[in-house]
Amino acid sequence: MIFTAFNSGATQVSTYPFIDFSYANNQSKPLGKKHKKELFKYLETISKELQCTRTAVWTFGKKDIPKYSSITRDNFIGFGSSATTILRDFFKINTFSVTEYIRCINNNKIPTSLTLNFTKRTRALYWLFWNCYTLKIHNGHFKRLFNTELEHTFKLELWLGILLGLISKTKEGYELTKKGAYTYHLVEQAYTHHYIDKTWRILKQEAWPDEIKLY
Structure with a gap:
């Protein structure tokens, strides 16, 4: 294939x-x-x-072809039923109901079903998680977005990653090893089952839930 x-x-x-x-x-x-x-x-x-x-x-x-990935962008706006939006301070999910989405648009209302307000720490963790997906963690990219050093925010996590053989130091920052890439795959699977699976299941049943408790 x-x-x-x-x-x-x-x-x-x-x-x-x-x-x-x-x-x-x-x-x-x-x-x-x-x-x-x-x-x-x-x-x-x-x-x-x-x-x-x-x-x-x-x-x-x-090689030498620009890569495409929506989930690894620092910020994006989602249009359409079930689409997500991520900006500096929050993460939003549009209603999964097509009928309710159309009704909101026709009434000039934002069709947000749920909102997660980020703390600076959780926003940085979100960035780290999805940049690990790209196998490379750039110091410069992190500093431009958060105005602080990567090693200052994640000193312990990066030290443990190197100790366990999951990442290695590079000129630009860090890179996942083959072991790290496979370990990330396992972590992402757990993330999918604990977060995405539960969230999507509830949102498919309720157009406007008051909240979702993941744990």
């Missing part, structure tokens, strides 16, 4: 692992850890054959 995509002119391919959401009636089930590791190794091997570089945990792209 990945050969077909690149031979057809694709410049970037994301090989997202299958996730079994609790509200979906999926007949197939996700691969076990052993087979996932084998899949990652295979993707790394054929990416070299295709002269691609690994630009994120599951993404491979042609």
Whole structure:
């Protein structure tokens, strides 16, 4: 499949692992850890054959081609039912109800269903989590967004990451190792099940929930 995509002119391919959401009636089930590791190794091997570089945990792209990813942007505005918006101080989710979304738009109302107000710490953690997805953590990018040093905010976390062999120091900041990339995959899976799965399941049932308690 990945050969077909690149031979057809694709410049970037994301090989997202299958996730079994609790509200979906999926007949197939996700691969076990052993087979996932084998899949990652295979993707790394054929990416070299295709002269691609690994630009994120599951993404491979042609060299010297601008990469695309919406979730790793520092700020973005979401339009449409179930879309999300992230700015400096908050994270918002639009209602999942298409009917309610249209009604809000027709009445010049913002269709926000839920809002998470960031503290400076949680906003920085959000940035760190999704930049780990890209395999690279840039000091300069962090300082421009938060006006402070990466090592000052995450001194303990970065030290532990190096100690455990999950990241290595680079000229620009830090980079995830192969072990770190696979560990991130496991963390992201847990994040999906504890946060995204629960949030989406509730929002599919309620257009305007008062709140969602994740834990």
